[in-house]
Amino acid sequence: MIVTGDMYTYNNADGGGHMWNVVAMDDGENYIVDVTNCDEGTIGAPDHIFLTGCDGSVSQGYECKWGTGNAMWVRYTYDEDTLAYYDGAQLTLSSEDYEYVPQEDPDPPQPLLGDVNGDDQVNAADLLRMLRYLNGEKVDFDESVGDVNEDGRIDLGDLIRLLKILISSASSGSSTPAPISSKPGNSPSETKTPPTG
Ligand SMILES: [Ca+2]
Ligand SMILES: [Ca+2]
Helix, strand or coil: CEEEEEEEECCEEEEEEEEEEEEECCCCCEEEECHHHHCCCCCCCCCCCEEECEEEECCCEEEEECCCCCCCEEEEEECHHHHHHCCHHHHCCCCCCCCCCCCCCCCCCCCCCCCCCCCCCCCHHHHHHHHHHHCCCCCCCCHHHCCCCCCCCCCHHHHHHHHHHHHHHHHCCCCCCCCCCCCCCCCCCCCCCCCCC
C-alpha cells in the first residue's frame, strides 16, 4: 500500500512531504519500502530502506537505521490522510529486517534409482520388472529411474547393476531395500504371538 507523510533525515531535520510503501510480507509483518530513496545517490542506496526494520510507532513515526552514522537513518511520520485511511495494524512496522525464509517442500519427490515399479522400495520385484521390460513385455516401468548404472540407456547392464545392488544390500544386512517376502501378501515383519494359558 502507498502511504504519505513526512520524511526526516540528518540533513533535513524539518522533514519533507514524501510518499512510500508499506508492504505486508508472508511473515505477517509490515515493512517499509522506499524505493525512491534506494536510488543511486540517495540516502538509502542501494537497499537500506527496503524491507528494513524500523523503531517507533504509528502515531510517533518510525526511524529506520542501517548503521550508527548521521546519514544512516531516516525517520518517517504518517500524515493525517494516511492515518485516517488505514488502520493502525496496517501501518505498524516490523522492528526487525525482513528475512526471506524459503518454504521447505514438506514432501520433496525423491526419485529412487532402480525403483522401476514405483513402490518406493528397491527390491527383487524391480529386478523382475526390469527383466520383463527388457524382454519386451508391456509392463509398467518407470524409465526415469531405470538407468541404474547411469550410462544413459536402459539395458542388461542396468539389470546386472540392480542385481549387484540387491546382493550387496542383502549381505550387508541393510534394512533398505526391504526384505522380500517369499509369500506375497504376507508381511515379513508380522510375527504371531502364541496364545498363553
Ligand atoms: Ca520397487
Ligand atoms: Ca544404463
